[in-house]
Amino acid sequence: MKKQCCKESETHQNQQLSLEYCCWFEDACILDMDYFVKTLSNIKQKGVRADLIGSIITHYASKWLPDLVTSNANANANSNANANASSPESATTSWMKKKFFVETLISVLPPDKDSIPCNFLLRLLRTANMVSVEATYRAELENRVSWQLDQASLKELMIPSFSHTCGTLLDVELVIRLVKRFLNLDHDGSKTGAASLVKVAKLVDCYLAEVGLDSNLSLSQFVSLAAALPSHARATDDGLYRAIDTYLKAHPSVSKQERKGLCRLIDSRKLTPEASLHAAQNERLPVRAVIQVLFTEQTKLNRHIDWSASFSSLRSPSGYHSVLETPERCLSKREMNAQQMEIKKLKEDVYRLQSQCNAMQAQMDKMAEKKKGFFKWKKLGFRKSNGETGNVEHETQTEFGFGTQTPMDMKTSNVLKGRTPQNWRKSLS
Incomplete structure (x- = not known):
């Protein structure tokens, strides 16, 4: 109970402290960046939560760069026009101030992952690319955006290309780097999660459908971004099919082999x-x-x-x-x-x-062979040894109509009957 009360009091104290600093920033309108950095370091030493520090940074950044705020665009335009009218300065001085301000903001960002919204980081990245900040600051900002890429919106991800060597309107190479760094988070030890991967896949498919309308987008860039995600990241391939169909519609000169390569991306x-x-x-x-x-x-x-x-x-x-x-x-x-x-x-x-x-057929054949051998043995003319054998021989002779007769006997008997056996007619003629 005591711990819960201590937590509630600490949270209430942090909120009051954050509100006090925000009101103080709004009233004082600090113009000295060094003083802002010192004040922010003092706030960190007092144990204020990282999300509250992030809200202070976003609030103060909106005073310096109204472009970092999405709402109230007309008010921002009016404030920019009034500022330009009251304090006219050259474009080079304004560009240098923006560059210095962005680099300072990147250096004071809290190290916690969710301390600053991803959409604000994307707007800050767009401004950083516009004023050409140093490569180290740009890499640091890209890393922070890749940590929360699943929370990004399509509108903020569509960062224009400020390079003269890039032919596309949007910075496709930047998005490719962000997606690859997001996928490399698993190798670094911080799990991305299946839900986050699905959100990033939907975001990439929507981005491909938008950037596919650009006639200057090369096939290699499109394939590189579409194939950067693994196959299990997409629950359905409808978004990818829509993006490929949009690209083919905007690029009718794509060859047959290139079309086949694009369609291999679809499951x-x-x-x-x-x-x-x-x-x-x-x-x-x-x-x-x-x-x-x-x-x-x-x-x-x-x-x-x-x-x-x-x-x-x-x-x-x-x-x-x-x-x-x-x-x-x-x-x-x-x-x-x-x-x-x-x-x-x-x-x-x-x-x-x-x-x-x-x-059964083998048994029948064996029985037939036995009967046949028995009759042959009788035909050989073995003499009777006893009365029993004679009776059997007599019965056999009676049954078949002939006994131990020679051809001459058969001839004589048949002649007496008045007919000649059919088998001997030709031999007698």
């Missing part, structure tokens, strides 16, 4: 049905990309039908056999596996029946 599996429908009818895309989109949509449709059919078959009493009987759709993988198992089982049954038939 057709991550397109919504609306984007897939637009892509299927888009004449600016290469044919291979359109076919890929159509194939992916067909696969999604088949998978959806398969899952719906499988759930309906589980609810139906006939099981998956009712699914197999529907000829108007393709079978799913599960149904194909079941059908293959049934076919395999039927093949095994056929093989087993065939082996049984072969075994």
Whole structure:
């Protein structure tokens, strides 16, 4: 309880101290930057929170540079006009003052990550590029912006290019550096988080759609910024597809191979049905990309039908056999596996029946061979050893109509009957 009361009192004291300093800045209108730095260092020594120090810096910066404030643009324009009328100075002096002021502000920024809003840092970065501050100050400011890039807005990110060597209207190289530094935060030990990565991906896709309208934007710059983010950063590729379509519309002279390279950035599996429908009818895309989109949509449709059919078959009493009987759709993988198992089982049954038939046929052949050998043994004319053998021989002779007869005996017997055996007619003629 005591700790909670101490925290509340400390917070209230910090808020009062911040309000006192802000009111003092507003009333005094400090013009000496060195005095401001000394006063700010005294505030830091008293243990004021970093966010309160950041609010003091933003408040004081708005007095020096009204361009850093987004609201009340007309009031800022009037204040600038009054200031120019009251104290006219050369453009070089104003430029030097702005440069000195921006460099001083960057040097006194608190080291905490969320102490100053990202949009204010972006406006400060725009001013720093405009007045050409030193490279160390610019790098420090870019690092601070990259820490909070997921909190940036598209309007503040669209920083114009102040370099004469750059052909584009917006500073695309600056945004590429910010995105790469944001992605390198994981390697430095500070986790960016999946939600932050998704926000940055949406911001980059919107920025690509805006900068893609610039006819001076090169393909390498567009691809470098679009491919800077990993594939898992985008939940859907609709924003990236919109940016690529905008770039192709503004750059009709892009070759076929370059169009193919651009379309490789899109994962057709991550397109919504609306984007897939637009892509299927888009004449600016290469044919291979359109076919890929159509194939992916067909696969999604088949998978959806398969899952719906499988759930309906589980609810139906006939099981998956009712699914197999529907000829108007393709079978799913599960149904194909079941059908293959049934076919395999039927093949095994056929093989087993065939082996049984072969075994029965072999037994029948063996029995026939035994009978055939038995009759041949009788035909050889072995004499009767006893009465039993004679009876068997007699029965056999009676059954087949002939005994141990020679061809002459058969001839004589048949002649007596008045006919000649068919097998011997030709030999007798």
